[in-house]
Amino acid sequence: MxxxxxxxxxxxxxxxxxxxxxxxxxxxxxxxxxxxxxxxxxxxxxxxxxxxxxxRERVRVVRSSARQRVRVVRSSAREQPSGSPFRADMNAVGRRGVWESRTAAKVPAPAEIAARLGITEGELCVRTTYEFLADGKPVQLSASWEPYDLIAGSLVVLPEGGPHAWAGVVNRMAAIGVTVSHAVEQPEPRMATAEEASLLGIQKAALVTHIRRTYYSDQGRPVETADIVVPAAHCEIVYEIPINR
Missing domain, CATH: 1.10.10.10 (Winged helix-like DNA-binding domain superfamily/Winged helix DNA-binding domain)
Structure with missing residues (x-):
């Protein structure tokens, strides 16, 4: 043959x-x-x-605590905090990383989200969905949940609004006196849903990496949890592990 x-x-x-x-x-x-x-x-x-x-050239997405540092990027309009790990990843490979977001306040937490945040099912949260773009092309989706009682009445209640917009979870929590000490990520492969495939511009049931990420304060409280979806054919995920000497 x-x-x-x-x-x-x-x-x-x-x-x-x-x-x-x-x-x-x-x-x-x-x-x-x-x-x-x-x-x-x-x-x-x-x-x-x-x-x-x-x-297609795959975008490298680096998952690392080192990406959480506070940085400021000068722009012609104003100074913009760029504590976002995604923006840092895109800057590192010479791409323009931007995102679109939609926030809804006082959303009852589903059972899985409540378990990850250590709260009761149905307790109120702030939910923000993101579509991340690299040079104008979709490369990542995310749905973030934060306990409403933690951020209610503060300047960071809207993750992408106010004076701390674009700063990332670590920097926003620091602004209200909460120190984020670590994050836990659980990646697993699965097939894309029809909605995910449409948003990412990939084939229905294409392989994606689904990352469940939760940030914890130095007091051990979960302060944010997110479901991150990355198309396997377009992105490679690399974990950078700092070594303490």
Whole structure:
């Protein structure tokens, strides 16, 4: 059986043709194609067929406590705090990192979120959803939850509004006298939901990395928890671990 090579942009033969050529059933071919689509190797085009995807440079996202330092970036309009780890990551690789956000106050905490924040299910939270862009292209989604009783009435009650907007969780909490001592992250691979795929511009059921992150104060209280979703085909996640000597 001769080996066949398809180049980026090439249209693959039908599943029936591939199955006949390689002596396997169409279901086997379908599952193989779905796996390669989820990995970004192939792409399906509605009404047209399956193609070899054009290679895309993966964005490196560094997860590190070192990224939480307070920095100030000068702009022509005003000084902007840039304590966001995402902005630091994008600056490090020469990309422009921006995000869009939507905040809702006094949202009852679902059971899983309440457990992560150490509060009772239904207690009020401030929920902020984010769409992160690198050079204008979506690369990350996030949904952040903060206990309302912790930040109510303060200047940081709106994560992306007020004098501490764009500063990141660590800097915002410091502004109200709360010292964030550490974060816990739990990454796991899964398939994208239809909504996530639409927002990220990827195939439905493509592989993503889902990171559950929770920040803790030096008193051991969870002060923020978030669900971060990163498309595996477009981003690589690297953990940078500082060594204390």
């Amino acid at each position: 001769a080996e066949r090579v398809w180049e980026p942009g090439d249209r693959l033969p039908s599943r029936a043709q591939i199955g006949q050529e390689y002596g396997v059933g169409e279901n086997v071919v379908r599952r193989a194609q779905e796996l390669l689509i989820s990995q970004g190797v192939l792409e399906g085009r509605a009404g047209s067929g399956t193609y070899v995807a054009e290679p």
